[in-house]
Amino acid sequence: MLQKSRKITFILAIISAIIGVMLAVQLRSSLHPVHKESRSIAELRTTLQKELEKHKNLLADISKYNQLYYQYETSLSEDESISVMKEELERNRRLAGMVEVEGEGIVLQVVDAPVPQEPILDEHMQVPVVREYTIDDEDLRWLVNILFANGAQAISINEQRLVATSAIRNVGDVIQIDTRTIKPPYEIKALGEPEVLLSALKLEGVEENFRLANKKVLAEKRDKLLIAANKEPRVIQFMKPVKEKGDS
Amino acid sequence: MWLPLIGLIVGLAVGFLLDWRVPQEYSSYLSIALLAGLDTIFGGIRSFLERTFNVRIFMSGFFFNTLFAAGLAFIGGFLGIDLYLAAIVAFGVRLFNNLAVIRRIVLSRWINQQE
Numbered sequence: 373m374l375q376k377s378r379k380i381t382f383i384l385a386i387i388s389a390i391i392g393v394m395l396a397v398q399l400r401s402s403l404h405p406v407h408k409e410s411r412s413i414a415e416l417r418t419t420l421q422k423e424l425e426k427h428k429n430l431l432a433d434i435s436k437y438n439q440l441y442y443q444y445e446t447s448l449s450e451d452e453s454i455s456v457m458k459e460e461l462e463r464n465r466r467l468a469g470m471v472e473v474e475g476e477g478i479v480l481q482v483v484d485a486p487v488p489q490e491p492i493l494d495e496h497m498q499v500p501v502v503r504e505y506t507i508d509d510e511d512l513r514w515l516v517n518i519l520f521a522n523g524a525q526a527i528s529i530n531e532q533r534l535v536a537t538s539a540i541r542n543v544g545d546v547i548q549i550d551t552r553t554i555k556p557p558y559e560i561k562a563l564g565e566p567e568v569l570l571s572a573l574k575l576e577g578v579e580e581n582f583r584l585a586n587k588k589v590l591a592e593k594r595d596k597l598l599i600a601a602n603k604e605p606r607v608i609q610f611m612k613p614v615k616e617k618g619d620s
Numbered sequence: 621m622w623l624p625l626i627g628l629i630v631g632l633a634v635g636f637l638l639d640w641r642v643p644q645e646y647s648s649y650l651s652i653a654l655l656a657g658l659d660t661i662f663g664g665i666r667s668f669l670e671r672t673f674n675v676r677i678f679m680s681g682f683f684f685n686t687l688f689a690a691g692l693a694f695i696g697g698f699l700g701i702d703l704y705l706a707a708i709v710a711f712g713v714r715l716f717n718n719l720a721v722i723r724r725i726v727l728s729r730w731i732n733q734q735e
Contacts, residue, residue: 380675384664385627387682391661392631393638394654400635401642401650 469535469602473526477563477597478570480515481590482507482556482582507558507585509542515560515578516540522572524564526599530554533602550604566593649690652704655711656685662718669725685711 411419465471516534519527527534532549534540539550546553562569570591573579582589642650660682667673689707696703 380673381623383675383679384624387657387661387679388624388628389631389634391654391657392628392633393635394631394650394657396632396635397638397640397642398647398650398654400640401644401647 469526469533472598472601473563474596474598475525475563476566477524477526477561477594477599478566479592479594479597480558480560480562480573481592482558482560482587483590484557485583485586485588507556507582507587509540509547511582511585512547512558512560513540514581518572518576518578519560519562519564519569522564522568524562524569526563528561528599530559531600533600535602535604535606537606538602552604561597561599563597563599648704649693652693652707652711653686653690655708655715656689657682659711659715659718660685662715662722666718666721666725669722 462471466473512529516527516529529540529549532552532554534549537550539548541548543553546555548554570593573589573591579589660678663681664673664678667678689704689711693704693707696706
């Protein structure tokens with residue numbers, strides 16, 4: 373009887389062990405399910421719907437960003453045209469003498485000749501008159517004209533930049549450029565081919581001409597010459613651009 | 621008396637250590653087999669309390685119930701009949717029945733002992 377009961381217990385133990393294994397496996401698989409598709413069609417359909425929605429949103433995003441990209445690109449090309457405009461403006465300002473420029477050129481200094489060499493002159497109206505004889509606007513205009521004619525790009529007289537509308541004139545005893553008075557000694561700076569300018573000056577007889585006024589022109593080549601900008605405020609008053617047909 | 625409990629614990633440990641996993645589509649069969657096993661065990665306890673326990677009936681009941689429950693559910697899956705639902709209902713009802721009977725027996729014994 374005792375043996376039988378022990379046998380029964382043993383069998384019960386084995387069976388409970390089997391049950392335990394089954395329980396463990398069941399727990400395992402329900403806690404960490406092996407992923408297989410177990411969703412119903414309706415669920416799948418709603419999921420698909422959601423994913424399609426997401427897809428649509430992403431497509432919209434793509435098109436938005438494409439548009440943005442396109443805008444950036446066009447603005448980039450606009451930038452390019454702006455930079456071209458800036459370049460053009462810069463060029464025009466340089467040509468108009470509104471910016472400081474530098475380059476190869478010559479410097480002319482009109483100074484008093486050391487001593488009047490001819491003693492004969494002494495007996496005439498003496499030194500003062502001759503000395504008082506200063507170069508006037510005409511001389512400077514002539515000089516400047518020679519320089520411009522021989523390819524000078526920018527000229528300044530005593531740091532007064534000459535522009536297209538610059539006028540050199542006598543006002544009383546002094547010379548004015550535009551409205552600014554310049555005083556001797558005159559220093560003329562010109563940007564251009566130095567050799568050409570110097571030979572032109574020689575050819576035109578500048579030195580002789582100024583010697584008559586008892587002045588000496590000291591010409592000097594410079595590799596790097598700085599010419600200041602024209603600081604005169606200029607108002608556009610009497611001119612308007614003419615619009616031609618076909619002009620945008 | 622403690623041997624079955626020790627067996628259960630050992631079985632659980634072995635099951636966790638073996639790290640078997642049943643694919644989702646087969647897990648319902650396993651659960652039915654498990655349900656049948658539990659039903660058999662509770663039935664055994666009940667019959668033990670009613671003093672009509674028979675090892676052969678118990679053992680055959682255990683194996684047959686688990687295997688047939690799982691097998692019928694499996695076949696039902698092939699035939700398009702949700703037989704596993706029937707198995708769950710049947711075993712569930714029997715399980716709770718057995719539990720109720722066990723509770724009543726234990727309670728009446730306890731009350732008898734008190735008196």
